[in-house]
Amino acid sequence: MNMFLSDDNAKRSAFAGFRHIAPLSGHEDQFVDACIPCIGSVNAGHEIARIGSPLNRPKFLVSGWVGLVRQLDDGRRQIVDLHIAGDPVAFDFRLGARAKASYVCLTPVRYMEAGELIGKALEHPDEFPSLVAGLHAIEDEAHARLFANVVRAGQMFAQERIAHLALDLYRRHDRIGLCLAHSFPMPLSQEILGDVLGLSTVHVNRTLQQMRRESSLKATPGRWQLSDMESLTETASGSRPRHRAQAATPAYS
Amino acid sequence: MNMFLSDDNAKRSAFAGFRHIAPLSGHEDQFVDACIPCIGSVNAGHEIARIGSPLNRPKFLVSGWVGLVRQLDDGRRQIVDLHIAGDPVAFDFRLGARAKASYVCLTPVRYMEAGELIGKALEHPDEFPSLVAGLHAIEDEAHARLFANVVRAGQMFAQERIAHLALDLYRRHDRIGLCLAHSFPMPLSQEILGDVLGLSTVHVNRTLQQMRRESSLKATPGRWQLSDMESLTETASGSRPRHRAQAATPAYS
DNA sequence: CGCACATTTGACGAGAATCAACTGCAGTGG
DNA sequence: CCACTGCAGTTGATTCTCGTCAAATGTGCG
Numbered sequence: 001m002n003m004f005l006s007d008d009n010a011k012r013s014a015f016a017g018f019r020h021i022a023p024l025s026g027h028e029d030q031f032v033d034a035c036i037p038c039i040g041s042v043n044a045g046h047e048i049a050r051i052g053s054p055l056n057r058p059k060f061l062v063s064g065w066v067g068l069v070r071q072l073d074d075g076r077r078q079i080v081d082l083h084i085a086g087d088p089v090a091f092d093f094r095l096g097a098r099a100k101a102s103y104v105c106l107t108p109v110r111y112m113e114a115g116e117l118i119g120k121a122l123e124h125p126d127e128f129p130s131l132v133a134g135l136h137a138i139e140d141e142a143h144a145r146l147f148a149n150v151v152r153a154g155q156m157f158a159q160e161r162i163a164h165l166a167l168d169l170y171r172r173h174d175r176i177g178l179c180l181a182h183s184f185p186m187p188l189s190q191e192i193l194g195d196v197l198g199l200s201t202v203h204v205n206r207t208l209q210q211m212r213r214e215s216s217l218k219a220t221p222g223r224w225q226l227s228d229m230e231s232l233t234e235t236a237s238g239s240r241p242r243h244r245a246q247a248a249t250p251a252y253s
Numbered sequence: 254m255n256m257f258l259s260d261d262n263a264k265r266s267a268f269a270g271f272r273h274i275a276p277l278s279g280h281e282d283q284f285v286d287a288c289i290p291c292i293g294s295v296n297a298g299h300e301i302a303r304i305g306s307p308l309n310r311p312k313f314l315v316s317g318w319v320g321l322v323r324q325l326d327d328g329r330r331q332i333v334d335l336h337i338a339g340d341p342v343a344f345d346f347r348l349g350a351r352a353k354a355s356y357v358c359l360t361p362v363r364y365m366e367a368g369e370l371i372g373k374a375l376e377h378p379d380e381f382p383s384l385v386a387g388l389h390a391i392e393d394e395a396h397a398r399l400f401a402n403v404v405r406a407g408q409m410f411a412q413e414r415i416a417h418l419a420l421d422l423y424r425r426h427d428r429i430g431l432c433l434a435h436s437f438p439m440p441l442s443q444e445i446l447g448d449v450l451g452l453s454t455v456h457v458n459r460t461l462q463q464m465r466r467e468s469s470l471k472a473t474p475g476r477w478q479l480s481d482m483e484s485l486t487e488t489a490s491g492s493r494p495r496h497r498a499q500a501a502t503p504a505y506s
Numbered sequence: 507c508g509c510a511c512a513t514t515t516g517a518c519g520a521g522a523a524t525c526a527a528c529t530g531c532a533g534t535g536g
Numbered sequence: 537c538c539a540c541t542g543c544a545g546t547t548g549a550t551t552c553t554c555g556t557c558a559a560a561t562g563t564g565c566g
Contacts, residue, residue, distance in 0.1 A: 080403045095389075147333050150403050189543090237325065512562085514561070519554105519556080525551095529546070535539095535540085
């Protein structure tokens with residue numbers, strides 16, 4: 001379950017997203033390579049950190065998806081945010097901070113321990129400026145995503161939620177080089193997507209079909225293709241019209 | 254609109270919430286008093302910080318409510334979080350961070366500029382340990398609230414959302430000494446509550462009436478009274494039953 | 507009083523959840 | 537090889553929660 005292996009390419013790819021935001025100097029680069037002991041690998045379903053536990057073992061995601069999961073007493077689940085390759089996981093700048101959700105692997109996941117790396121970088125920020133700046137930028141983005149996710153769940157219709165999620169994931173995959181012809185990998189089942197979007201499995205299914213018919217988003221197993229970026233962008237920003245059956249606008253009454 | 258006045262009691266009350274989390278030493282206490290220049294006062298509707306603007310003028314809320322507002326293109330509004338007396342507003346540990354929502358005064362608001370205070374404290378954390386720890390704790394709490402708000406909007410029913418909000422606000426008011434006999438001040442209109450909860454005004458109204466009938470929450474103009482804390486707690490944690498009309502449970506079919 | 511604004515009520519419909527069944531498909535083992 | 541299993545996706549029928557529209561009823565205030 002927790003087998004370790006060494007993989008230099010993987011180390012690099014885990015930092016691809018990071019490098020896009022903050023290109024590292026040669027010095028920092030060597031430091032990164034030296035600090036990372038090995039790659040860990042776990043199956044889908046594995047819990048990287050339990051809700052309430054101290055976030056004292058931060059990692060970098062090399063591949064796979066991690067969901068920040070919260071449960072209600074009767075079993076309803078909400079996935080508050082998603083992490084993909086390149087993201088720091090189970091990390092918080094505030095020393096002593098605790099996990100505000102369970103970090104659950106939604107797919108098989110490879111990661112590298114980053115405690116030592118991050119610890120040293122934060123102790124000597126002057127020596128690793130890009131590294132620290134990159135961490136700040138990525139965490140700031142995750143913070144912004146929480147805001148967006150409240151709006152998504154609180155105000156958006158199913159189509160809008162899916163368009164919003166698709167665009168966010170597309171952009172994030174694009175900058176780590178995982179997009180192909182306006183498409184990105186989507187390993188999540190519709191059930192899990194429901195937990196992310198705050199919709200039932202069935203409704204996710206029907207909405208995806210509708211978007212497929214309208215040729216805005218083509219969700220095939222394992223991959224989402226953004227066929228009409230303009231339309232998706234407009235939908236995700238909430239410019240109402242949508243498919244709103246033109247309601248007869250009675251000329252007189 | 255932006256008149257200033259001096260008010261020592263107000264200064265203290267603004268720190269009441271703070272002190273509960275991190276009691277300050279005499280030294281820090283004097284520092285706080287010396288650093289705070291004056292109290293600002295603005296009307297409801299005033300925008301303390303616009304979305305996207307740099308968060309370089311943090312404040313402490315002395316009285317009044319501030320909402321973190323996001324709008325969709327067609328006008329739908331979501332209030333992502335609420336700030337009350339004692340909370341730092343328009344503040345972020347990440348230098349150069351920008352506002353992820355508009356900070357809008359939902360009531361008349363009094364505040365004090367905290368840029369100098371916070372700046373100095375963060376530069377010399379060893380000298381002001383409780384102050385810095387308090388800031389971390391409050392920001393961590395705000396961060397946790399974002400998680401909770403995603404779950405609230407994504408998974409909860411109207412009653413559950415209101416119970417959840419009521420308990421959160423009760424706890425926060427309690428520790429700054431603004432609760433009276435299981436009640437706390439509620440200056441927000443039902444329309445604004447709708448934007449906070451992701452519900453329509455009408456549905457907020459009807460749900461509040463129902464909770465009043467069920468004697469769990471008594472929402473009177475200007476004040477919310479938590480009549481049945483147990484029931485509210487259970488509702489807010491999502492243990493389904495609710496009022497779920499006992500669905501006949503057919504003995505046979 | 508008249509005005510603006512918040513709360514309340516009723517009628518109706520839209521969006522989404524629920525329940526249940528059925529399909530397709532990969533893996534498993536006889 | 538093929539029944540058997542389990543899981544993701546799909547479909548239809550029905551119900552429920554909540555939003556929308558519109559109008560009525562307060563309520564404080566110049």
